[in-house]
Amino acid sequence: MMKPYNRKDFLQTSAILIAMGLTGSGFDFKKKMPLLSFSTLGCPDWTFQQIVDFAVDNKFDGLELRGILRELDLNKCKEFSNPESIAATNKLMKEKGLHFSDLGSSAAMHHSDATERKKNLDDAKRFIDLAQKIDCPNVRVFPNNLPKEVDRNITIDLITQGLIELGEYAKGSNVTVVLESHGELVYVKDLQKIMQAAAGNNVGLVWDIVNMWSVTKEPPATVYAALKNYIHHTHIKDLKVTDGKEHYTFLGEGETPIFEAIDILYKDGYKGYFSFEWEKLWHPEIEAPEKAIAHYSKVMRAHFNG
Template sequence: MRISLSTLGCPDWDLDTICTTAADNGFDGVDFRGYREEIDVTQHPQFTDRLVETMARLADAGLTVSGLSTSIRICFADKREENLAEARRYIPLAHELGVDTIRVFGVGDAEEHSLEELARVGGETVRDILALDGAADLRWLVETHDNWTSSADCRLLLDELPDDNTGILWDVGHTTRLGGESPAETLDAIGDRIEYVHVKDAVYAPDDENAKDDGWVFVLPGEGELPIDDALRELDDRGYDGWVVHEHEKRWQPYVADPEVAYPAFAEWYRTVLE
């Protein structure tokens, strides 16, 4: 396994700080989910006019871009053109960076449509995306998120997607905290389609002022109640050799630890668990 940090956790950092911190703490890569003020990196000069500079800085730090995380939501029929426009921006960037992994969301309006209907829409959207130039050379991974958190629901969506170009991004916190599954249960059910992993930790503290709607509060890896140790060991035991990404949500959750604290804590947790 290789570890990567998500830029969701350091929205105020410039590229040099990201690269230096990642390299100094033993990270192998960076997952770009936004850069500074822009959530869509294809809209930032660092990934357009200054892309060559960006690639050189990453290479100098010995880092790989592990993935690009988009806001594409495949199960909304009325967002087809919006989704295709975003895909058209990310495909050439992925090829320039040598990235083969692009994250998308499922989402969809589950109040108006059944999951079966939403899954069919998702399948249609992905086939439309794959028809774009260069798209079929990439892996389009649906995150275990929103309507598609449990393994059974993920399987329903996967059945509508082309096997050769799609898979699952497993957010361990979502399937355990929201889906009610143990890591072993998730891996037994959809482990054959998991190609990328997000990890963060949390405690159940519904009275905390920072608690999410479900009562959970994010904390540093290893300091919470989520079975992320079990997940990492299960992945290791099963021979998973892909990316494990620290998805620290500083951009969305300002109360969480600053990135200069969180990233080293994740790297130390990772090494300790696998000792």
């Protein structure tokens, strides 16, 4: 059950914001829109052409690919299945003025079984290869629920070593392997430990603000101060709790401090994408993508223009 954002949290956040110079009259937006993208997790039944056209019509800058037509292995999608298709896809993106913000792989770093671990690392490497071919700066990997039968510190070390291996594989490219704050890996101290050991060698972090806040309730300013040097990409969403259960909402209609996090990133000069993650593939009951994704663009533009 989510706890309310109380006075203690507010005072702590305010103090950190003041220290960072993010409050007061100096906190004025420069009327420059940040980079907006959305994850194709939110539109699992759209063709690539539909995705591209919708992005253009709704003034997005980029696309975060997390599957096309429910195929999560992008290398199997027709748009990336051979050099000719890749060239045509790149041409379409250029003509439309779009960029790829991130490739969302299914590679999980928490496995200890040697066979499963190799499979996931190999999958991530294939995504790194594809990212280079389509000029995509980030490949997302993740952990989920950490195995109960394995000591937590051992699993964290495995995740760290996996990132180091992938970072070495990506060395010399423009691709960064980004670990998402996801599953049970949402505590600052754990993410700090991993990033301090692995980041900087083509390795960084996806800050999924709500994934973290919904579990830890740490104010965004606290999280950002600890992890800011590692953040290459973000996942933006909102939710509220009804009858003890989490429900995704349109941006700004939930109870998370999502705009606080967005403003902190923007004011401190974050140059990456604010990528909307509407988890329609995993939660088919939520609102249709043409409504939710369009709403995200409108709300973000109103926020930064107003």
